[in-house]
Amino acid sequence: MGSTDLLDFPVLIDITNVALRNTANGGNMQNANGYDIMFTGECDEVLHHDIEYYTEASGRLVAWVRIPVLSTSQPTEIKLNYGNASVSENSSSSATWSSSYEGVYHLHDDFEDETHGNNDATNNGSSDVAAQFGDGQDFDGTNDYVQSTSDLSTANDFSLSVWFKADATNYSRHLLWQGDNTGNGWGNPHEEMHLSVGVYQNSAQNDTLAFFLGDIHNGVDQGVLTVVTPFTDVTSWHHAYVNVKNMGVTPVAELYLDGILQHRDTGTVARTARTNWNSDMIFGKPGTNSRFYDGGLDEVRSTTVSRSPDWILTEYNNQNSPSTFYTVTAETPVSNADYISGNLFEDEDADGVKDVGEVGHTGATIQFLDDVNKNGVVDLGDTILNTDITDASGNFSFDVPIHFYNQQVKDGNNDSEENLNNGDTQVNGLDLDLGYESGTEPRLVGIRFQDLKIPQGATIVKAYVKFVSTTTLATSVELTIAAEDVNNSAVFVAGSATFDLSSRAKTAERTNWTPPSFTADQTYYTPDISNVIQEVTDRGGWAAGNSLSVLIEGGLDKRQVYTYNNDPNKAPSLYVEYYEAPMSEFYLLDIDESTLPATYAYTTPSEIAINFTSCAGDTSTNNFFGIQLTDVCGNALDDDGDLLIDCADSDCQIAAPGTITASNDTICSSSIGETYSIAAVSGATSYDWTVPVGAAITAGQGTTSITVDWGSTQGSVCVRSYNGFCYSSFTCKPILMIFPPATPALINH
Structure with a gap:
């Protein structure tokens, strides 16, 4: 770690643990694919993750977790949760990779891009090989390569990174390349870019690691970007990182090897033009079939931002030795809740302390309240969250768990579609067009979820909508998700020029969604829309049992999904995780005095105020109420x-x-x-x-x-x-x- 906190950093978790075996192999994982894995932060907020590799027999997990803030000054705590038998779908998310990532390729048995861009690659001959994380790909140096759809031809700043194990370092072998598809890797006169072993500087040179971007690579011409460092190792895996900055003004390239800056070079805009680039990125060769790479590749990434030295070194340290980058505590039962407990006792000596021999009082009702105005006193507006009856020993307890709630569209009038050109609104259709219809008619889709059992002021931890696609579609779509900004959303009204959906007020909170390619009859999920749902449930007039409408619009093309009218079992569903009480966590304990004997007197305060931190998992256990049952005082x-x-x-x-x-x-x-x-x-x-x-x-x-x-x-x-x-x-x-x-x-x- 360096001196600066890192934002949205994808941390590698590579762990083998008996508890992570599935139940059939003596562990606690419920799903053989590891789908019941969930990562949460210190406050139990759900963190996006991407599972690269999981083996149920050994309990080995290789996953990437997006950390909102990776602190340089103090440890960052995350929690690995598992064992939820109800989870049957992959919880990995492209949101693990922030929007700055152009492509992320684990190369573990597939060539998929893990980012929101879905820039998947195609293999041409490379084979699986044991690599830095699980499997990677081996290139034979003769004709193996991988063609991706990642493109850095317009980015002003960008970066490339890869783990590699070279089998040969002689001139010249290209690890990563992009440019004019007729380019042979050295310009002259083709515009291109590459990361390679071996370099040309007036003459062919072996035993180097080099980055080049420009129109001719001979080591003499000024203006192109050329960064070279000696490299001879053919036995170990290494991490190469290239930073490119200021392409539109004063281009700069930096080459890092195993987290350490080797060299940098400054070029000119004229000599680093990318005007003629017409090929996406290739792994293992240049545009022409020549100079094939001989060796292994793993974890290829490209971004449309340059990274700081702190980021690059932290990435190397984490990926080079995950087990020393973090510590793992012992397995404990999951606790997504604040826990509060106490005792009501008969205080014989009236000293306010439960002494030896003094017994608990059974059968009294203890009230657990949200201290709305945070003044430590039960007063008007404080809400009873739960009650408990003291047991035979006078004990009581409460927790504030995360609730999991799922609601599907209940009838055909609750999924609607409006043509934004003319306001025509339709219900009871067979599909919903998310985006455009026929390329020229923008659509606004409304999905109304009735009778949501989410209380006003609840803290929304996670939320998303689940769809089932009707049609295979792959053209790029950009969507925006909001909700109707009302206390209780009214039923949709069909008709010509009603503008029923577009006339509804929308929340200020929005979530952007770039859906992946859809395959017919497959399930897809929106990104997290907890911010959108939170705005509605925070409204003063919201109440459990109200209806909420999600509104989706966008452009470019469309995705088509089932409606209730087409198949009720495939209708859209809203999934919400929430805390019952606000995360401010000011609570009160009070006794329902109607459940106490006719004659009693308090020997302790009759109300107890509890103030937790903003995170779940806090406990307060020494909460005692004392009462004296014999009215020797003659009055109360x-x-x-x-x-x-x-x-x-x-x-x-x-x-x-x-x-x-x-x-x-x-x-x-x-x-x-x-x-x-x-x-x-x-x-x-x-x-x-x-x-x-x-x-x-x-x-x-x-x-x-x-x-x-x-x-x-x-x-x-x-x-x-x-x-x-x-x-x-x-x-x-x-x-x-x-x-x-x-x-x-x-x-x-």
């Missing part, structure tokens, strides 16, 4: 105004005993059978006697008279009266002890 008045009915109130107090009468005021040490007594105190139900250390009360404790056997320590005998609710102060009598004289010395004679 707080005489001294301290908000407690306790022994400080004048009508609860009891007089101290009078003078103690002793059988002997002066005793010998180790005397036995000494008696001490007092006159009865009005209202007292018992008496509490104490004697010095070494003495023992042999009879009468709790009464007006006791018998004591003494030891060898003198001191006072004390007593206090008790009225069943409060103790008095002590009355004491000092006892003088006479000790026998010392034994005489021996008599000499």
